[in-house]
Amino acid sequence: MPAMPLPTRWTRAARARRRTRSRTRRLLERHLAVMVVTALVSVTAVLVSYREVQNAAGEMRTRGAPAVQGVAATQLALLRAHEEARKSVNDGIDEVVGAGAGYENQLAAADQGLSRLSDVQIDGQRGRGVLATVTGVLTSYGTSITPGAVKYVHDDLMQREKFAEARTLLDRPGTGVVPRLDVLQGHQMRRVDRVSSLGTLQRTGWAVAELGLLVLLLSCLSALWVLRTRCGRSLDPWLLAALLVTVALAVVPLWATVHTQQHLDTARQLLVAIEQRAHEHTNLIESQTYVIDNSATLRGGLAARSWQGWTYYGALGGGALIVLLPAAGICRRLNADYWRAG
Template identity: 70%
Template sequence: MRLGPARSRRSAYRSRTRRLLEWHLAAMLVAALVSMSALLVSYREVQISAGEMRARGAPAVQGVAATQLALLRAHEEADRSVRHRITDVVGAGAGYENQLAAADQGLSRLSDVQIDGDRGRGVLETVNGLLTSYSSSITPGAVKYVSDDLMQEEKFAEAERLLTRERTGVVPRLDVLQGHQMARIDTLSSMSALQWSGWAVAELGLLAMVLITLSALWVLRTRCGHSLDLCLLVSLLAVVFLATGPLIATSVTQDRLGTARDGLVRIEQQADDHSDLARSQQTVTETATRVRAGLAAQGWQSGMYYGALTAGALIVLLPAVGIGRHLNADYWRTG
C-alpha cells in the first residue's frame, strides 16, 4: 500500500527530526565527556601544585635559607667567643652550639622535604660530610689551641673555607640546591602550555555544550511541540557552573601560588645578605610564616572539585534522560 504524499512528507519530517535529536544527543555526550575530562584533569593539576608547594616547596626553600644562615651564624658566634676572648666562655660558646644544632635540625628536615630529587639528596649527603669536617676543624681551634694563636687561626680559617669556599663549600652547595628548588617553585607556580591547553579545551567544550543544549531546546519546541525541558535546563545551569566555578577557583589558587613564589624569592635573597645574620634569620622566619599562611589549604577549593564531579555527572546524564525520553516516547517506541 502506497503512502499518500502528505503522510510521506510527515514521515520524512519525523525521520529528520528524530535524526536531528539523536545527533544533538550524541554531540552533547561527546562535548560533555571531552570538556569534563579536560576540566577535571586541569583543575586537579593546579590543586596538586598548590599541595606540593605547601607541603614541600615552601618548607624546602625556607629550610635551605635557614640552614645557611644558622651555619654562618654559628661560625660568627664561635669567632666572637674564642678569637675575641669573651670571658666565661668554654669552647666555642652556647651561641655556636645553638646555631649548629639549628642547622643540623634544618638539614634533617630538608632530607624529607627537599624538591630536587636524587640530586638534592646527594647534595645533602655531601653537606653532612663537610659539616663533620667543619666540626673537626673548629673544635680543636676553640678548645685545644686556645693558647696557640697561630694554630687557632689556621683551624678557624680551615673551618671557614669548608663553609664558604666557592663551589665546594657548604653554603655554595646549598646555593646550588636552592637554585634547583627555585626552578621547581617556578614550575609549580606557573601554568604550563599543556595546562593552558587543557583549560582551553574544557572551556570550548563547555561553550559547545551550551550552544548544543540551546539548539536542542529549540528543536524540541519548534519541531516537536514540547515546552522547555527541565532536564536540559538543569544541565544548562550545571554547564554554566562548570565554566565559571572551577576557573575562578583556579585563578585564586594561581594568585596564591604567585604570591608564595614572590615570598620564597625574598627568602632566597635574604639568605644571601650576610651583613646582619641575626636580622636575616628573623626576616626569613617572618616571611616564611606569611608564605605558609597564604598557602593554607582552603576547604572550599577541595569542595569545588567534588562539586565539579557532580556537575559533570549531571551534564552527561541529564541530556541523555531529557532527549532520550522524548525520542523514546515520540519516535523509538512508535517506530
Template identity: 75%
Template structure:
C-alpha cells in the same frame, strides 16, 4: 472493495518526513552533547587536579625545602660569626661564651635533617645533603677546638678558625656553596611547580571550549523541542544547561585563586633566597626568613571549598551528560518519533 487510505493514514504519511528529520536532529544534538561533555570534563578534571596537586606540592615540599636551605645557610653563617666574634673580643675563655654559636650550629644540623625529607632535587639533592653533612662534621671538628681548646694558643686558634672558614665557604666544595647549588636546582623546580604551563593552559582552553559547545548545543536542542515538539522548557535539558554554566565558572574561579596563591608563594620564596644570599645582617635575615615562612605556610593552606570543588565538578560532569541523554532519549523513544523514524 477498493482499499482507500484513511484520513489519519494520509496525515501520518504527510508528516512522516518532518518527524524523520526531527529524530535525526535530536540524535545529532545528543551525540554532540555527549562528546563535548566527555572531552570538556576530562580536560577540566585533569587540569583542576594538576593545579591543586601543585599547591599541595608547594605546601608540603617545595616551600619547606627552599625555606630550609635558606635557614640552614643563615644558621651556619651566624654560628661562624658568633664564634669569630667571641675569639676577636677575647671572651672565648668565659664559661658559656659559645652558647650562641652552639645553638646556631645545632639549628643548622636540625635543618639538614629536615631537608632530607622535603628537598625536591631528587637523588642529586640527597647526594648534596649527604656530602654537606660530612663536611659540616669536619667544620665542627675545626671550629670547636678553635673556640674552646686553643684559647691560650693564638697560632693554633687562628689556624683552626681559618680551616673552619674554608670548610664553610670555599668555592665549589664548601658547605654554603654546595647548599647554593642545591638551592638553585630547587628554585628551578619550584618555579615549574608554581607556574601554569602551556599544557595546563591548553587543558583549560579545551575544557572551556567544550563546555561552550555543550551549552550552545543544549540551547539548540531546547529551541528544537520548542519549535517542533511544542515544549517551551524541558525538565532535563534546562538543569543540564545550568550545571554546564556553573562548571564553566566555579572550577576556573577556584583555579585562579589557587594560582594567585602559588604566584605569591613563588615571589616570597625568591625574596627568601635573596635575603639568604646577601649576608648583610644575618640576625635580621634569619628573622625575616622565619616570619615569611610562617606566613607563607598559612597562605598556602587550601580553602575547604576549593578542595571539594573537584568532587563537585565530577558530579556535575556526570549530570551534564546523563540529563541530556535521559531527556532526549525520552523524546526519541516516544511513539511518534519511533514510527516516523
C-alpha cells in the same frame, strides 16, 4: 494495463510530515551525540586540569616551600655560627663560661635543618647526594670551629689556623658547604618555578574544557529550540537543569584554579625573596628573622582549604549530571515522539 493512481493531496501531505518527522528525529539524535561527546571530553579536561593545580599546591605546601626555606635557614645558621664564634674571640669573651653557646646553638640548628631537608628536598637523588656530602663537610667544620673558639683560646696561631680551616670548609667555591647548598637551592627554585606556574599543557587543558562546555551550552540551547519549534514542546526541565550545571561547571572550577594559582604565585615570590635574603650576609640576625617571618606567612597562604577538595568532588558530580541530564531529556522526547511511535 490499468494506470497508476496519482498521489492525492492528503498522501503528499502525509509523506511530507513523515519526512519532517524523520529529519527532526535525526536532528535530535545528532544533538544527543554531540552533547554526550562534548560533555565527556569537557568533564575529563576540567577534572584533570583542576587536579593538576591541586597537586601543585600540595607539592608546594608539603615539599617545595619547606625545602627552599630549609636551605635558606641552614645557610644562615651556619654563617651565624661562624660569626658568633669569631665575635666571641674578637670581643675577648671566649674564656667566659657559656661564651660558645651562641655558635653551638646555630650549629645545632643547621644540623637539624639538614636532617629535615633530607625528607623534603625536591632535587631527587642528586639532592640527596648533595646533602650527604654537606653533612660530612659540616662534621669537619665542627671539628675545626669548636677547638678554635674553645680549646685554643691562649694560642693565637692555632686559633687562626682553625678558624681559617673552618672558613674554607664553609665557603670555598665549589666544595664548601654554602656553595653546595647554593647549587641545591638553584635546582629547587627551578623545580618550584615549574610546579607553581601554569604550563602549556595545563592552559591547553583549560582551553579544551571551556570550549567544550561552551559547545555543550550552545547544544542545549539548540535542542531546546528544536523541541519548542518542531515538536511543540515546552521548555524541557532536564535540559534547563543541564544548562545551569554546565554554567556552574564552567565557572566554579576555573575560579578555584585562578584563586589557587594566585596563592602559588605569591608563594613563589616569597620563596624568591627568602632565597635572595639568604645571600645577604650584612646582617645575619635580621636575615634570619626575615626568613622565619616570611616562612610563617608562606605556610598560612599555602594552607589546605576544605573548599578546594569540595570543588573537585563538586565538579565530578556536576560532570556526571551534564552527561546524564541532556541524555535523559532528549531520549525521553525521542522515545515518546519517535522511537516508540516508529
